[in-house]
Amino acid sequence: MKERLEKLMGYIRGLGADYGDIRVKDIAEEAIVLEDGKVKQIWNERSKGFGIRVYAGGSLGFSASNDLTKLEETAKKAYEIAKASQILQAEKTVLAPKPVVTAAYATPVKTDPFTVPLKDKLELLMSCEKIMMAVEGVSKTSSNMSFRKYEVIYCDTDGSYIVQNFCQSGGGISAIAQTETDTQTRSYPDSFRGNYHRAGYEFILEMDLPGHAEEIAKEAVALVNAPDCPSGIFDLVIDSTQMTLQIHESVGHPTELDRVMGYEAAYAGASFVKTENLTEELIYGSPHVTIVADATYPAGLGTFGYDDEGVAAQRTVLIDKGVFKGFTSSRDTAAKAGLTSSGAAIADGWHNLPIVRMTNINIMPGAFTPDELIAGVEDGFLLSVNKSWSIDDKRINFQFACEAAYEIKNGKKTGRIFKNPIYSGITTQFWGSCDGVASEEYWCLRGTPNCGKGQPGQTARVGHGSAPARFRKVKVGVADVK
């Protein structure tokens, strides 16, 4: 393959292109979904193909194919698209420099999930379903696991050649309780398909799904019979599951440099952050808030050796003790801002262009135990597991709902649970109200396998490291509170 791709790079240079690169991807996926103790779906897919980018005269052309006998033909098409695009060129695209490398990277895997018999996977999920269904009051159950294994071979006209092999494993369980007037769901280890790591089947076993099945089933029943969460201004402790979503929507997306530059506006696509904020100070949060984009942190869904532009994985500080410091970027967006790429350009599959993507967006742990965070709350709630989200297209105003709110009075959890907690805020004010993050012992890495961006739409798999954190005077509920 190396020889063929290097020959192709020679062909692209011969066309008169400024630069060209190729990603050959071979992707295998498996998904298993159970509902109410029955198999709802077993899905397997294999997809192999390549995408070629060619820059000519400062314009980009892209073409992809699943026919590996058509490398030259596809490269020529990309070149012709680049040439044709020059007619509408507003300015020449410049790519930030990067080192030329020959490298290999692989996700560390103990047990290849594709070698685990389907029977074992079904038995594990079925055991969870049985435990949940045995709890009185539970009306529906669901459980799932999915796996993704893929190889990326990257080559460019500068001379880089990189082979990477990735493996992703994850899953989760949910119990639903219904009354005549209400439905409530409780999920473990997270909502929206659970938790995912770049790891082997060992990660499924580490999550101990059966060990949490009874607890979430009981909580679903408790929730459907619980009162609605009161509205008002409250202090909140937000657990690491909901912190994941909070970081993703209100820090991860607004600090993507393509959004900041206005190249990406779909799906609440713009940002209140400006490139000028690299020099003009932007206070994003309190001194407790340090958030990094770290593609080097082990096992995250955003962990790799090199991004899809052949740029090495990095740790970029986005917010340092509350002050905005940097963006996730690609080679073209970085060059425009006078930076080098943060190594965050990823393409979904082989048929898409690389675009700026979150890697692992992690909040750094603080010095508190969760009990200490709770002890500092006179009247408030501990919120757990995301239920829904809404954020404006500049990513300033947000409103998030959680599965459960646990009441805190005078520094202690009272044992009362409330349903439908909703909280809202303004991004910088909210992060500014953070006065404590739990320590490393309570910090964990979660993976989001379904981050949507771009037109045509692309799905990214991104990671978030988080710990429970405390926020002061947050608006809870939808009622008008002063």
Ligand SMILES: [Zn+2]
């Ligand atoms: Zn997203």
